[in-house]
Amino acid sequence: MHLSATDPPPRVLHLTQPVDGGVARVVTDLARAQLAAGLQVTVGCPHSALSAELGALGAKVRAWSATRTPGPTLVREVRLLSRLIEDVRPDLVHAHSAKAGLAGRLALRGRIPTVFQPHAWSFEAVGGGMAALALNWERRAARWAARVVCVSEAERLTGVRAGIQGRYTVIPNGIDPERFHPAAVGTVRAGLLPDVDPAAPLVVCVGRLCRQKGQDLLLRAWTTVVERVPGARLVLVGEGPDGGPLRARAPKSVLFTGAVTDAAPWYQAADLVVLPSRWEGMALAPLEAMACGRPVVVTDVDGARESLPLPLAPHCLVPPRDPARLAAAVVELLRDPLLRESLGHQGRRHVLSTHDVRHTAEAVAGVYRDLLAHPVPSEYRESIHS
Structure with a gap:
């Protein structure tokens, strides 16, 4: 995934909260593939079994104290994340799921290439006034993502129909066929x-x-x-x-x-x-x-x-x-x-x-190559102080 034979390996920062379930497996699979490809991979997440597993793979893991859902601690969580990003100095940030997508885009505001992967839209998880707030946030925050990666065409269409005008790429989820196989x-x-x-x-x-x-x-x-x-x-x-x-x-x-x-x-x-x-x-x-x-x-x-x-x-x-x-x-x-x-x-x-996970990892690598090879469009940039 190097941009050329002489380029240093890109520094990729994954942000994730939650730290369990399918999102954690996606982050782990991507980190494993990207480390094998020679990238410098750091993951920001709460201390958990996931952070231990990622460390065992060889990824750098930075503790990010964050709750699973938005709440009164959000301002502090964004501040902590801003410091983490300044310290890691990534070339690209990949934020996974609603909470990391919220905090990550608030901290970055398009200053560097940011990939947001919803893993199901936040406004589907709540109802009433909270759903309206979540939808309004996703519409506004789309400008701070250089790419929105959806795991299905249906997920992309849900976003489009909801008025989220992002730059979409659909990459289906993948699984490891060596781990998941028939048995007696x-x-x-x-x-x-x-x-x-x-x-x-x-x-x-x-x-x-x-x-x-x-x-x-x-x-x-x-x-x-x-x-x-x-x-x-x-x-x-x-x-x-x-x-x-x-x-x-x-x-x-x-x-x-x-x-x-x-x-x-x-x-x-x-x-x-x-x-x-x-x-x-x-x-x-x-x-x-x-x-x-x-x-x-x-x-x-x-x-x-x-x-x-x-x-x-x-x-x-x-x-x-x-x-x-x-x-x-x-x-x-x-x-x-x-x-x-x-x-x-x-x-x-x-x-x-x-749905082989190797196909998924290569498709994500293609998104990274495209974003790292081209400047972030001006409409997706905004100062952290604006």
Whole structure:
């Protein structure tokens, strides 16, 4: 990714908050690829397991104390970030998700090339007056991003229709096919769930336990599923703010793993993987599940159709916020093992050809090359003091 044979390697600063889930995996995958390409990679993020993992890869990690959502600490967080940026002196900043995108663009205001990657738009995560404020911010802040990277065409269209006039590039999410691959279901399941009947139909949902991921909708659908498929078990993999309420309402056929360091074995153990999200940019969990050869059921939110091969949509895509349709799709697939096997094979072929993380990293490198080779347009520049 060098601009020429004599140029020093660019200094890239990634900013991220949150530090878990899909955003953390994207940052980790990009940092790994960019370090291998010879870039000087620094990541600014709160102290966490992510910062330890990035440090082990060889990235420089700078502690940035920031909450996950905007609040009264924002002014201090922007001030801290401004000092961090002055110290690192990056050639390019890549801000991930709403909070880092907010603080990063306020601190930089277009002074150097800034890539903003929403990983799902901030105004989709809130309602009422907060949604209006978030949308107004995204419209105003677009001028401070030299490029807005969306993980799906649907996510880009959501931004355009909302009046966000950014300079867009669509780069689909990718997964590591060496990490996510098929395995013998019986062997993996016996190691994870030794007390569960190995013949029990097993549904797995991987994701942060929160409103976005829709596990509450899945629990509403699950009542119908177990009525029609007796003995079925559901495993919710992950942790989050909704963990307590979900555990309180879950029947005995639902198991909770808490946070896990590696979700791959859970995909490999599943008969079916479900992600009933209320909104996304392009979720990683369905891609990871398909790479493991497992069929999926996902809600028709941004990025979902683009992540599926066309023949899978009639069986695997359901309307969001519709537990009845979700239950019907899950029941259909649990009752038809041959269909599950066929969909699993098709999904894996699709992911390997379209969503390999190496393709994603190279596409991001292309954006960096373009931005570093050309001055930031004047309309995207603004003094930090303006």
